[in-house]
Amino acid sequence: MKVALIGVGQAGGKVVERLTEFDAEMGFNAVQGALAINSATPDLQSLEWAETQLIGADRVNGHGVGGDNELGAEIMQSDIQEVLGALDGHVTSRAEAIVVVAGLGGGTGSGGAPVLVHNLKQVYDVPVYALGVLPGRNEGSLYQANAGRSLKTIVREADSTILVDNDAWHQQGESVEAGFASINQQIAQRFGLLFASGEAVEGVGESVVDSSEVINTLRNGGIAALGYAKAAASEDSTQNIRSVMSVTRQALLTGTSLPEARVGEGALLVIAGRPESIPRKGVEKARRWLEDETQSMQVRGGDFPLESDQIAALVLLGGVERSDRIESFLERARAAQKAEDESEKTDPADHFADDRLDNLF
Numbered sequence: 001m002k003v004a005l006i007g008v009g010q011a012g013g014k015v016v017e018r019l020t021e022f023d024a025e026m027g028f029n030a031v032q033g034a035l036a037i038n039s040a041t042p043d044l045q046s047l048e049w050a051e052t053q054l055i056g057a058d059r060v061n062g063h064g065v066g067g068d069n070e071l072g073a074e075i076m077q078s079d080i081q082e083v084l085g086a087l088d089g090h091v092t093s094r095a096e097a098i099v100v101v102a103g104l105g106g107g108t109g110s111g112g113a114p115v116l117v118h119n120l121k122q123v124y125d126v127p128v129y130a131l132g133v134l135p136g137r138n139e140g141s142l143y144q145a146n147a148g149r150s151l152k153t154i155v156r157e158a159d160s161t162i163l164v165d166n167d168a169w170h171q172q173g174e175s176v177e178a179g180f181a182s183i184n185q186q187i188a189q190r191f192g193l194l195f196a197s198g199e200a201v202e203g204v205g206e207s208v209v210d211s212s213e214v215i216n217t218l219r220n221g222g223i224a225a226l227g228y229a230k231a232a233a234s235e236d237s238t239q240n241i242r243s244v245m246s247v248t249r250q251a252l253l254t255g256t257s258l259p260e261a262r263v264g265e266g267a268l269l270v271i272a273g274r275p276e277s278i279p280r281k282g283v284e285k286a287r288r289w290l291e292d293e294t295q296s297m298q299v300r301g302g303d304f305p306l307e308s309d310q311i312a313a314l315v316l317l318g319g320v321e322r323s324d325r326i327e328s329f330l331e332r333a334r335a336a337q338k339a340e341d342e343s344e345k346t347d348p349a350d351h352f353a354d355d356r357l358d359n360l361f
Helices: 009-026 041-045 069-078 080-086 108-123 141-157 176-196 211-217 237-253 280-294 324-345 348-352
Strands: 003-008 031-038 051-054 097-103 128-134 160-165 223-232 266-273 299-305 310-318
Touching: 003 009, 003 108, 009 031, 009 041, 009 097, 009 108, 009 128, 009 176, 031 041, 031 080, 031 108, 041 051, 051 080, 069 080, 069 108, 069 141, 080 108, 097 108, 097 211, 108 128, 108 141, 128 141, 128 176, 141 160, 141 324, 160 176, 160 324, 176 223, 176 266, 176 310, 211 266, 211 299, 211 310, 223 237, 237 266, 237 280, 237 310, 266 280, 280 299, 280 310
Parallel strands: 003 031, 003 097, 031 051, 097 128, 128 160, 160 223, 266 299
Antiparallel strands: 223 310, 266 310
């Protein structure tokens, strides 16, 4: 699947950077162009694989928006013509989809991404998807409130919004910086494999997935999630029937980007590995299990020929907006928004007019 990647904000730019690098390292050639957009100059200077575009220079002078996603939306709208102009050469005629990547908790990403998606839909006739990263539970109330507003808007604007919950792949004991780097690597690997499906790097599978399978799985819009798992492959394909079932179960039940999202309107199962290692019986058995587990009759399946000593499963699940994880996040976002609104009504100076405290002198 040929895609053009656009990262908005710090997190979006870093994910696009890593995705583009992974695609080049693997030789997939799925990424047709990569652009990172930000209002903070330092966040753009560290990027090497994606071209960069600074926005809001006349408003924030390259210093970012300080978590203010309303300001992030304003400056994206103000500079939208410059941004669309910068996309020349990135969104080529070969691109089958545009993917806008953003962390939904920050200022520039959460505010600017929905505005950009809206405008891209007016210009291009290919699907425009959002890849949004939700803040973890331990991130501040500002990030939760930002993400709630951003998610509500971007789901309305995008053809489909694929979510990654920061808590899904965070390891205990990791520093914040190491945690984000690990999450970015996992996003790059999983989505890099998804986009590369159908590009047939090595060999020819019996039922190769192509871009239309991905597009059809996401056709109903709403929110989607991506699961992944892998295991060592045997040289005898009949020995891999159990492995295919195992990695498919893990991909949906424990390896998804949105934990607890198991029921959807449609799903795509991709089994990656050497063609001679992929058992047709195992793939069909796993697909039937996925139908039962996701309660969907629209479960597509196929192979991704890949020279590897492992066998892996990708599960793309569309229409998961009714999941408990989404409802739990929206509750956090609503509570955070209420706390933000109440804090704005309180004058901090009132704390110093307390007669129960004596003055020092």
